[in-house]
Amino acid sequence: MDAPSPAVPVALSLRGLVKTFGGKPAVAGISLDVPAGSFYGLVGPNGAGKTTTLSMATGLLRPDAGTAAVLGVDVWADPVGAKRLLGVLPDGVRLFDRLSGEQLLTYAGLLRGMDRVTVAARVRDLLEAFDLADAGRTLVVDYSAGMTKKIALAAALVHAPRVLVLDEPFESVDPISASGIRAILAEFVRSGGTVVVSSHVMDLVQRMCDHVAVVAQGQILAAGTVDEVRAGASLEDRFVQLVGGPGRTGGLSWLHT
Structure with missing residues (x-):
C-alpha cells in the first residue's frame, strides 16, 4: 500500500x-x-x-x-x-447526448446546486479551455470521440472539484x-x-x-x-x-x- x-x-x-x-x-x-x-x-x-x-x-x-x-x-x-x-469521468460514460455541449455543461452545473450566473460563466470558460467554443451549440451526439471525452471531462470540472x-x-x-x-x-x-x-x-x-x-x-x-x-x-x-x-x-x- x-x-x-x-x-x-x-x-x-x-x-x-x-x-x-x-x-x-x-x-x-x-x-x-x-x-x-x-x-x-x-x-x-x-x-x-x-x-x-x-x-x-x-x-x-x-x-x-x-x-x-x-x-x-x-x-x-x-x-x-x-x-x-469529486469530479468523475467513468469508463464508457453515457451522456445526455441530445443536448448541446453548452446545455450539457449547464445541466451539470445546475444539478450540482450552483447558481445560474456562476454556471453560465464557467460553461463559457470550459468550452473555451477545451477548444469547444465553436461546438457549444452542437448536439453532443454529433461530437467526435475526442470531443465527447472533452465535454464529459468539462462536465466533471464545472463544480470545481478537489479530486478528479x-x-x-x-x-x-x-x-x-x-x-x-x-x-x-x-x-x-x-x-x-x-x-x-x-x-x-x-x-x-x-x-x-x-x-x-x-x-x-x-x-x-x-x-x-x-x-x-x-x-x-x-x-x-x-x-x-x-x-x-x-x-x-x-x-x-x-x-x-
Whole structure:
C-alpha cells in the first residue's frame, strides 16, 4: 500500500475494498492512499479490477466490504458530501447526448446546486479551455470521440472539484485532443487538485503521473512514486515483470512467408 508521510493529506483513501460478481472476486481487498496534490496512475491489464475499484471509490458501485473516503469524507456514509469534492469521468460514460455541449455543461452545473450566473460563466470558460467554443451549440451526439471525452471531462470540472477520478480518459482520443486534456489536468494538479487516472498506456502514465499503482487480479502488486515502482526500468517493463509476460506465441508458422 502506498502510504504518504503523515504531513501529506490523503485525497483518496481506500481500505479493504472487495467486490465479487457471480462468485468470482473482481476486487480482492484493495487498500490505497492517494496523496493530495498528486497525479496518480492506476495501471493494469484488462479485467484487473481497475474500473470496479474506481467505481467503488467514487460511489458508483457499492462494495461488498471495505471503505472509501475523499479528503476524509466517507463515500458511502456521506455520499453527498464526498461527491461535492469529486469530479468523475467513468469508463464508457453515457451522456445526455441530445443536448448541446453548452446545455450539457449547464445541466451539470445546475444539478450540482450552483447558481445560474456562476454556471453560465464557467460553461463559457470550459468550452473555451477545451477548444469547444465553436461546438457549444452542437448536439453532443454529433461530437467526435475526442470531443465527447472533452465535454464529459468539462462536465466533471464545472463544480470545481478537489479530486478528479478519470477512467481511461484518453481512450479513442486523437493526439491533439489528448495533448489538450493533459495540459488541463497538469494545470489542475499544479493549482492544488488531485488526479487519479487509469490507463493502459504505460508511456503516457510514466510521463504524466508522479505516483502509480499496478493492479492485477483485483489486487495491488506495487504502489508508490513512479520511480519507486519502475525500479530503474521503464514502467512498461516493470509492469510486465509484475503482471507476467505474454503467453505462448508459437504455433503460428502458417502466418510466416
